[in-house]
Amino acid sequence: IKREAESKIRFLAGLPCFARWNCTMIRSISITCRDVVFPAQTTIIEQSAPVSGLFFIVSGVALIFRALRGESGCIHNVLVTRVSSGDVFGESLILHDGDHTLSCVSVIAETMLKAYRLDEIQIP
Known part of the structure; x- marks a missing residue:
């Protein structure tokens, strides 16, 4: 240990x-920070859902998508970036000064993802 x-x-x-x-x-x-593991294809953060943790990626790859409405009214998921070991996501949790922070993107594990998670209640 x-x-x-x-x-x-x-x-x-x-x-x-x-x-x-x-x-x-x-x-x-x-x-x-607690250890978390997400299997491939797991949605970790959903766009427009509350953000409840800050994640520090130890290993694996996650995709960050943003759902955008096209001229026809259809929703298209646009790949914003890939993140991997040493990257951080969920940072809107600490950058927002309101009580309820909603994610502007979705984060999905592309491969098995290991991370350290800092929960919302642990952030002053």
């Missing part, structure tokens, strides 16, 4: 978003 905890700390410390954090701060957030 200690090896897994140290591995999580090293991973999080290597992310650009934590570049200015000291060891105590990194250790603190690593304790609150």
Whole structure:
């Protein structure tokens, strides 16, 4: 268990978003992040649904889509980007200042995806 905890700390410390954090701060957030695994083709975040977690991808690939209505009125899912190890998604949770943050995109695991999840209730 200690090896897994140290591995999580090293991973999080290597992310650009934590570049200015000291060891105590990194250790603190690593304790609150939980390990999650999503099978391929799993919808992790659905567009227009509340965002309840911030995800730090350890391994795997996720696709980020945005549903757009065309001139004919049909909805088209447009691939915005692919994210993988070292990338973060769900950041609207911490960037929005309202009580209920809705996702403007869908996030779907393209491959099995392992991540550390920081839940909404753990963010001050």
